[in-house]
Amino acid sequence: MKSDDFFLEKVEKLEELAEGEPCALVRRQNVEWITHFPGLAFHADFESEEYTLVVHRMDSRAVREWPIPETVEVITHDEANRLTPARAVDDESAARKVPCYRVKNVNEDVTRARLSKSKSELRFIEELVEATERILVKVLPPEDSEAEVASDLIREATIRGFQTAFDPIVAYDEGAGVPHHRPSPEEKTWTKCALVDYGIKMVYCTDITRTVVSENEAGDVLEVVVNALEEALRELQAGVNPKELEEELRGWMEDEAPGFEFPHSLGHHVGVTVHEGRLMGRLPEGAVITVEPGLYSDEFGIRVEEMVVVGKRKCRTLTKLPRVWER
16 A cells, blocks of 8 residues: 555645644544544645654554655654644644644544545555455355454455454354344354354455344345345435435335344444544545445344445446345
8 A cells, every 4th residue: 555645635625724833733533633643643745845754652552563654754643732723723732742822623624535535545544445355255155253253354354464444244144133232152064044243444344244244034034134225225425414314114024024123223424433523414525435225133143244335327336245144
């Protein structure tokens, strides 16, 4: 990854939001978004084109292992007093980390900018999705215990130079009926379904779920979930409020599968954190989101989760794995 390709695009956005004034970001997500490291602060002096990442002293060595843009200078907190006072910040706590005065708060603007990904960001996220799917196909359909499969997924990410974006969810039968099930070392076999929810991280995150089914009932529920997913992908586009669609799909899905419920949201934004924001309000063009309808009961649960890019007239699906997966 060429970090500067992402960085210069983001600096242009930030300069516009800060109206050219020296700017400091201190919210963890915002700092990681622009520098690729979750440091204490990012300071930008646009006039002199000096960009600085402020880190804790104990991170001064660790930061060398991260893909920090070459044009960003890394300093420790004790050196921050030499920076030009910032006039635009994303949080009132900025003054404890960098000098600032006459503060303009840009956090909401930065958040909106962070949600709409640039072409460079989208290309990199697409590569991460492909890497995630290459790992997933190694464990589907699962043959070991839930905990062993989860461990395999973590190991596969590590040996490829990634982190896991969250603790993998591997859930068989009744366990799959719990949306955030913790993998059990005891569950070695499954009869109805096996759900695997997994993502990796290298600056940006991925989040993909597939459910493998074997019994007719589970297959019927999977069909309902996939139909809901495909309907969502037809309807979602920039400017659409996904909450309205979510409620429509919830009612239809629960009618089609009596005894099952769809208790969570239709999806979420994905970026430098796996849950970068809730799907609320009208979707911005260029956002990367998950679409993940699911149905759950005491007997089993089914979820299929895609990563998509929100377009002006439709969504572009980044994930390529089959949605219907049978043993």
